[in-house]
Amino acid sequence: MVRYFTLVNGTGGKYDEPFFCFNSLAEVTSVAERFHDYHGVPKYSDLLHTWPEHKQFYVFADYMIHLFAYAIRLDAGASSTHPVYVLCGGEYRPIAESFTEFLALYKRDSAVLYMGDEEPDE
Structure with a gap:
């Protein structure tokens, strides 16, 4: 994620x-x-x-003007995992074990990004 922010640093408030x-x-x-x-x-x-762990998560992206939002766990602890969750209203679901894994889902437009199930051939 550090490399992403160093090289790209978001979409400048624009939707792709x-x-x-x-x-x-x-x-x-x-x-x-x-x-x-x-x-x-x-x-x-x-x-x-509804989500007790929300204080450890940070929103880094959204889809269709906040239809879905994407948050990653970043905490001060020595955790080696930084899972990414998809959020929609009061619902939340883990979708990736890391930002890198999230980007792979984004690249292939996985249904998981939209709270769907992973396709068998994905």
């Missing part, structure tokens, strides 16, 4: 062709900070009540 927007490093914020007063549709503020 598949309609993903990646945040710059300065725009990456905690789930709590990003969604504490978000009461639109989907209602992401519900995450703060």
Whole structure:
């Protein structure tokens, strides 16, 4: 992820062709900070009540103007894993074990990115 921010650093607030927007490093914020007063549709503020681990996750991208958001676990502990979750309103689901694995899903436009199931041949 450090290499990504060094080389690319987001999409400049613009959505790409598949309609993903990646945040710059300065725009990456905690789930709590990003969604504490978000009461639109989907209602992401519900995450703060339904997801006990939300304080360790940081939003780095979204799809179709927040239809889905993507967050990675970044904490001060010595954890060697940094899982990525897809978020939609009060729902959340792990989709990748790392940012690199997330990018592989993005590259092949995996259904997992949209809370779908992985295709058998993927």
